[in-house]
Amino acid sequence: MKRVYSIVLLLLLQSSLLFAADIRFTASVSKTEVSTTEQFEVTFAINGNGDRFTPPSFTGFLVVAGPNVSTSMSVINGNASSSMEYSYVLIAVKPGTYSIGPASIVVNGKQLSTKPINIKVVKGQAVPQNNNAAAPQRQNGPDSRVTMHKPGTDISKSLFIRADVDKKSVYLGEQITLTYKLYTRVAIVGSEPEKLPDLNGFYSQDIKNPDQNVHWRTEVYNGSKFNVANIKQTILFPERGGDITLDPISFFFVVREANAASDDDMFGQFFGSYNDVKYRIKSTPVVIHVKPLPLAGKPDGFGGAVGRFSISTGIDKTELKANEPLNYKIKISGTGNLKLIKPLNTAFPPDFEKYDPKTIDTIVENVNGQSGSRTYTYLLIPRHQGNFTIDPVKFSYFNPGTGKYVSLPTKPFQIKVNKGLAENNVTAYSSTDKQDVKLLNKDIRYIKPDDGNIIKRGEGFYDSGLYYGLLAFGPLLFLGALAYGSWYERANSDIVKVKSRKASKIAAKHLASAQTQLSAKNSTAFYENVFKGLYGYLSDKLNIAAADLNREKIATELKTRQLDEPLINELLDTLDLCDMARYAPVSGISEQQIFDKAKNMINEIEDKI
């Protein structure tokens, strides 16, 4: 782009006698530090009209172009003003410090001179070709005139990419800022990336540059001046220890090359023909030495955080009903490998149902690294009522600056859980419980503790003799019962006969008791028993009711039964005797004799009836 000069020059006398307008004569250069064979411009400007302009000698420089004179005139509000500019394009030949001497001009008879300007010249070869040297609009372009590349010379000396890291020896997980810088002294007309680095062994986060344009700046490297631009900036976190080499980045650049013919001729470089050649440029490899984190002092639950951090925990309510949700937030903020921190091991009470935490990152990557905050939000639902404590979370990080581990404490939270709504409780409970029961069933049932009737093989109850015996026993018993029953009924059909048969038994019973009384010499009782025995016997045998029982009746009945007279009499006598003997002692007959007599009586009657 060409600059258009349109300045009006007014020559004014240097003396203060002259008119109000201040005439100044200044000299300026486009660059105060140039390299050899680099063009720059020197301009002498006067804001008035002057003549007999005399340039300085320009020793040590070659004048490429000049003088370029431009004048301008303007009338503003009736005031006329003019200015003039003389500019020269110079090139330095040898390195060193030179001075551009004063120029002079006569304004209104007065001579004005500019101040001398020092120019430092450094060694340089070809210089990038770019026509927008001093244009204020394009600040991002390289600001010195460029030259085309000389074919046959090594391109790597004029055009290379450096991988610049802010630290070369770091701890595992410590952040490194990597910048790929392009250094060039040749004219680049086009570029395209060939291969972006894999950056194996690192977790990388690119720093995004919101400004799409490339900013150029000049740097002196190895004694030469270069135009430098940052191609890419990344934050790296090493993932393993040891020496890791950074993968190179490679770009294709299209470089403007001078034709072989106009080799030595500097002017030919500007005005001669040229070619555009594509070169592939790879960055220099860089080795990063990664130190593993020290084992000494490593706290439990260290989650790999390297950098500088702070932690805060919070809970949204401390009292709630069962089955209501509770949000527990853990916020970690600071600089370092925030995105690589392993999830914290939280210890929640076992009756709380916990869900995986939501992670919200507010992280910014810039040249200082990765910084910001990460918030974990845990959703908890208590299933039972009671008072619970959420234990404090243990967070520790490694500070690479100090080389020490730092443990940050947090505080515990007391949660009071009130009884929840009944329906929710039941459904939640049964589903969790059901699963547990199933799992337990995988082992064999335990041994039986009691021996369960150990018997010899083949001697089991079934099919044994005992079994059949018992089986038969029932029916047999029944048949026996049947037989017995019919017999019994037959025998007992005649009541009278039954009574009669029973009678002698009863008498025998009574006489037996009499016998006992006899042995015990209880005469009264003896007689009583004999009396009772006989009477009872007769009552039953003759079927006379006890109330009707008297001597007469007995006699009548016995007669009817065709009993012998003497027997009847004997019986009656015995009866009388026993009766009497109950109240008065009897003589003439002993008790034993009476007893025997009674017995005989009964036997005789039994035989007869």
Next chain:
Amino acid sequence: MLLLALVPALAFCDDGTSALFKKGNEYYAKAQYEEAIASYQKLVDGGYQSVPVYFNLGNAYYKNGDIAPALLYYEKAHKLSPGDDDIKLNLQLANLKTADKLDEAPEFFISKWWHSFILTFSLGTLAVLSVLSILAGSGVLILYRFTQSVTVKKASFYTAISLVFLGLVFIFIAGRQADYFESHQQAIIFSTSVTIKSAPVHTSKDLFILHDGTKVEVLEHNNDWIKIRLVNGNEGWIAANDVRDI
């Protein structure tokens, strides 16, 4: 009276066998399975048996890692007490550890129901139940014979008949069960890997390979060979000493 006299004869419980059994249980509780196996096995080898003896021996073998003998004794226990759920579950779990996966041929559903019916109680239980039923029936019949009241007579008659019928049913089921076990002779394969042949000679064609722990049904005996049938219906011949009868 007669019953009371017989009961002592029933009580066979030899103190020695009880002690051996308890010893086995102690070893098992201490996880000394080899010693537990030895104790229980002594009982079995001495000719004694009972459901817990077989079951515990099966458990001890299982815990010791010998699946084939475990299955053998579980099956023996099952034969004595077919309705016992512990035995059935352990059989299931032990079968999971056998090498051969065999799909059971589907059984006709009526015969399945019938078999599960006759196998609900053990023979011992059925015998006792049948005796009790008959005795009770007889007792009630006697009551029927001697009671005077008409209602009691009626009630006792029907009760007696039902009891006697129940007793007969038990006898019948017991008979069926005994017959079932008699006809369905089964065995467990003990050799780790054995080839089943198509005929009872070594040179006959190989049909399939079975592994230890697989249950087979014994169909025929022929010299040293046994004709077996698998649960999926396949048949073949196997050497007699590769299996042990349940």
